[in-house]
Amino acid sequence: MTGVPGVPTSATGEPHTVRPFAVISGAQVQRVLEGREKQVVELTEAAYRLHGAGDSVNPPSYFLRFPDRPTSRIIALPASLGGHVRVDGVKWISSFPENVRAGLPRASAVLILNDQDTGYPFACLESSVISATRTAASAALAADRLSRDRPRPTRVGFCGTGLIARYIHTFLAGNGWSFEETGVYDLAADSTAGFRRYLEQSGATGRITVHHSAEELIRGSDLVVFATVAGEPHVGDPTWFSHHPVVLHVSLRDLAPEVILASTNIVDDVEHCLKADTSPHLAEQLTGNRDFLHGTLDDVMTGRVTVPAGRPVVFSPFGLGVLDLAVGKYVYDEVARSGELHVIDDFFHELRRYG
Numbered sequence: 001m002t003g004v005p006g007v008p009t010s011a012t013g014e015p016h017t018v019r020p021f022a023v024i025s026g027a028q029v030q031r032v033l034e035g036r037e038k039q040v041v042e043l044t045e046a047a048y049r050l051h052g053a054g055d056s057v058n059p060p061s062y063f064l065r066f067p068d069r070p071t072s073r074i075i076a077l078p079a080s081l082g083g084h085v086r087v088d089g090v091k092w093i094s095s096f097p098e099n100v101r102a103g104l105p106r107a108s109a110v111l112i113l114n115d116q117d118t119g120y121p122f123a124c125l126e127s128s129v130i131s132a133t134r135t136a137a138s139a140a141l142a143a144d145r146l147s148r149d150r151p152r153p154t155r156v157g158f159c160g161t162g163l164i165a166r167y168i169h170t171f172l173a174g175n176g177w178s179f180e181e182t183g184v185y186d187l188a189a190d191s192t193a194g195f196r197r198y199l200e201q202s203g204a205t206g207r208i209t210v211h212h213s214a215e216e217l218i219r220g221s222d223l224v225v226f227a228t229v230a231g232e233p234h235v236g237d238p239t240w241f242s243h244h245p246v247v248l249h250v251s252l253r254d255l256a257p258e259v260i261l262a263s264t265n266i267v268d269d270v271e272h273c274l275k276a277d278t279s280p281h282l283a284e285q286l287t288g289n290r291d292f293l294h295g296t297l298d299d300v301m302t303g304r305v306t307v308p309a310g311r312p313v314v315f316s317p318f319g320l321g322v323l324d325l326a327v328g329k330y331v332y333d334e335v336a337r338s339g340e341l342h343v344i345d346d347f348f349h350e351l352r353r354y355g
Contacts, residue, residue, distance in 0.1 A: 019115060019122035021347035024335055026126035032334045033133050033327070037140070037174025040327060044137040045301065047081060047326035048268070052298030055082035056322045060272065072096045079321030080116070081329075088114040091127055091324045097229055105163060106229070107131070111328045120348065123332050127324065130331065134323040136167035138268065138297075139248045140175050142315040143223060145300050146246050146266060150309035153246060157183035157221030159214055160228035160251060161195035168225055168250070169199070178205040185210070185217040215240050222246065226254045233279060238262035241312040249279065249316045257283040260314065264294045264307055268317040280316050 033040060050056055057080040064074040077091040093109035100106055109127035114120065147153060156172070156179045158165045169182075182204055186192045192210055199208050211217040218224055218240045228251045236256035241247070241263065249255060252273075260283040267273040267280065270293060274281045283292055295305035297315065307313050335341055 016118050018118060018120045018348055018351060020341075020343040020345075021121065022123045022332070022336075022341040022343050024123060024125040024331060024342070026129055028335055028340065029126055029129045029331050032331045033129065035174075037137070037171045040133055040137045040330075041141050041171065041175055043326050043330055044134060044323055045141055046083070047085070047320075047322050048138075048141075048298045048301065050081060050083045050085070051269070051320065051322050052296065052302065056080060058269065058272070058320050058322050060275070061318075061321070063276070069096075071098065077319070077321035077324060079325050081322045081325045085326055085329050086116050087325050087329045088116055088119070089121075089321075089325050089328065091131065091321055093127065093131055107163075111324055113325070113328055113332060123328075125328050125331060127328065130324055130327050132164055132167045133171075134327045135164055135250060135317075135319060136171040137327075138317050138319075138323060139168045139225065139250055139315075140171040140177075142248060142266070142297055142317070143172060143177070143246060144175065145297065146307055146313050146315060147223070149307055150244070150246075151222075153222035154179055155181045155183065155221045156223040156225065157185070157211070157217040158195065158225045158227065159185050159217055159254065160226060160230075161186040161188075161191045162227065162229075164250060165195060165225060165227040166198055168227060168248070169204070170202070173202070173204070179223075180206040181209055181220070182206060183209045183211050183217045183221050185212070185214055218245070219243070224248065226251045228254055230254050232277075233257075233259075233282070235259060244310060244312050247312060247314040249314050252278040252316055252318065255279040255314065257286045259312075261287070261292050263312040263314045265292055266294055266297055266300060266305075266307070266313060266315045268297055268320055270296065272318040272320065273316055275318075278316065278318065 062076040074094040080088040089112050091111045095107050109131050111125045111127035112121050113123040222245050224245050224247045226249050230253050233256040238259050299305035
């Protein structure tokens with residue numbers, strides 16, 4: 001028998017203690033993650049495998065919407081991840097598109113990490129960087145896994161050229177991808193110009209082509225990345241994909257059901273993806289079934305599902321809170337190891353039940 005009678009113990013048999021509460025800034029997050037694209041993709045793959053094995057809890061995301069600000073929302077993504085990570089938590093991420101006009105990023109976020117033994121939160125991390133990082137790592141992982149049974153793409157096209165597109169390109173390059181041509185298309189000319197400057201400064205291989213329509217970009221790309229803020233489908237002709245590209249449908253609502261139904265469809269999580277009027281959700285509403293889904297990315301990684309080469313393949317990731325936890329816990333551990341945690345003394349004031 002371990003522990004003290006009446007004193008709760010952890011899984012290791014040690015008495016529960018409350019960790020000091022720490023705040024980790026965006027600058028610290030970026031210092032930990034910058035240049036570690038391969039390692040973060042490995043973390044992401046491990047989190048997907050834990051989730052696929054059932055060693056996680058990932059309930060539906062919760063949307064806070066505003067009648068007076070219909071384009072804005074704040075989303076809560078609660079989750080729990082097991083394995084060696086062992087952490088609970090929640091990401092609280094806002095999307096206010098009007099910020100862009102004021103020169104601010106559209107999204108801002110924090111991530112709270114909770115101890116699995118006590119439930120006490122032990123860290124608050126700036127999470128816009130974590131969110132963009134896990135999104136890009138998921139996309140880079142999918143690009144690799146979904147192209148293994150077909151010729152490796154040599155022409156990439158970005159439809160939507162904001163921060164997420166930049167992160168995805170960084171993660172593709174950081175995981176060994178190089179392209180003969182990088183295509184760019186965005187409705188906003190300043191975004192297109194800014195992304196092109198980023199590509200030139202990053203040393204992107206091959207030529208850079210600015211396209212004047214989504215059709216032109218799609219037809220000219222073997223790997224298509226959708227990273228827009230579209231609220232409803234704007235790409236509806238399946239013939240644009242007749243060359244069978246790999247499509248990273250990160251923004252989830254760009255493709256009409258007709259395109260989804262003409263493709264092989266891989267998601268990160270079936271229940272999460274088929275909601276909130278995503279393109280796969282619209283396809284389900286149209287057909288009344290889910291037969292058009294081929295499987296999840298974890299199914300592909302474990303070999304339960306193979307991806308045919310003779311048709312387009314679309315990866316639609318709704319975005320799982322367990323990925324934020326995996327990346328966030330890694331950041332916390334690295335900052336703690338370096339001795340640079342900013343601890344808030346006496347954050348938890350009442351730690352004795354009877355004073």
